[in-house]
Amino acid sequence: MSIPLSWYLILAAALFAIGLFGVLSRKNAIAILLGVELMLNAVNINLVAFWRYMDPAKMTGQVFAIIVFAVAAAEVAVGLALIISVYRRRKTVVADEIDLMKW
């Protein structure tokens, strides 16, 4: 284990920045959710790296990562269901055109 902790943190930061770019720049609602997945993965890399480098005997970091997995799965299931429902009613998946509640 000769990898410095900072390598993991920098990789996670890069992944987070790419995901943020995807979320903010994409038009398609599904592509926005893909960006959110990348950001969640970046967070998970950080959690597991800190678990391994700080105190591997305590499982806090891994348990936190598992909770993030569960929340990500719930988020994707509900998010994609919403997108499919919107597509069925309005025939669009472009986030800008879903403006029924925009005042």
Add this chain to the structure above:
Amino acid sequence: MTADQIIFILCAVVIIVSALMVVTTRKLIHAALWLVAALFGVAILYAVLQASFLAVVQVVVYIGAIAILFIFAVMLTRREMLDKGAQTRSNWWLPALLGLLILTGLVFLIIGQPAFSRTASEIPADVDTLRNLGTALVSPDAFVLPFEVASVLLLAALVGAVYIASDKKK
């Protein structure tokens, strides 16, 4: 440069390149497949970090369930905007600038922190991390409450997703 570092750098290159393809490629189904590649890279990183359970869960849950869900959603909504017009906003340089700004700020902070340049010590031979994780998830003085809350959350998401996505006209 040791074997660990070479594996890490290969993984990092795979992850970054696939992530960039996810956010830039035109066809959404390709973006979903690139996401699978990125998630595989992250799973290998978990294995390098000796988090064996998380590496398996990453493959089973993320690649096996979430990525497949994405591919299904793309197939169900695909006729729209397949090849017409731009896939990104016209002011895409603004998010790019923001991402670069955040990245440089974080890298600056991480490099400036001497505590982050340490390497990991070996896990003691008498510590079984897999067994520890299992007991931590169900023991009352550890994480049984978050574990149960997560199960209720998943049930609620399951019911909600089925209700929202069901076709009510039938």
